[in-house]
Amino acid sequence: MTQAATFPFVSADAARPEATQLPYIPLILRAEQAAVETMGLLDTGATVNVLPYRLGLHLGMQWNPEAAPIQLTGNLASYPAQAVVITGRVKVLHEVRLAFAWTQASHVPLILGQINFFLEFNVCFLRSQNTIEITSKT
């Protein structure tokens, strides 16, 4: 039987809960040096996963000035970014390897995008019920 993790939408502004519900989910990210429990924004329009700079530092990662740069788009286009692959776990689901564009921008949410979060997990948005259901792809 496929295991599913369910989450509520999260209010981005407690003063306006009805108007600010967003699909943030808790997940644990693990790199070689450390693990961090954080919240990620499920963003089906994002082409890639994005890791904010400070979160990468909390994971013990070091910026590699010789790594091939990644060109992001939109407001992130002006910030240097590089590819990192780390381990992620969503609640009871299996750990997976997640590739992120690690950006030097810090004031950005952890974004879970098409490559490769939505390749690893099946996500069902039940907005009218204020619920997100996530299952592993297998």
Next chain:
Amino acid sequence: MRPQDEEMIMSISELIPAIQSLSRAEKVQLLQVIAAEIAQDEELSIIPPRIKHEVWSPYDAFDAAEQLINALKSDQHTMR
């Protein structure tokens, strides 16, 4: 009111042909200016003027996606 300001005031009947002669881009720009003026007049905060709205979502970052796919392939190769 200064005399030169008085000379510059146009009636709506003068404005309309002037607006019609604008390019599409200029009309859009004019629309934004008018919307901001109205919002300011009525103290609306729906479209605060001159505030940069930040959208972080990397739409259509296909080159970046390709690089992440390659990074995942290298990672799978290393993990074996």
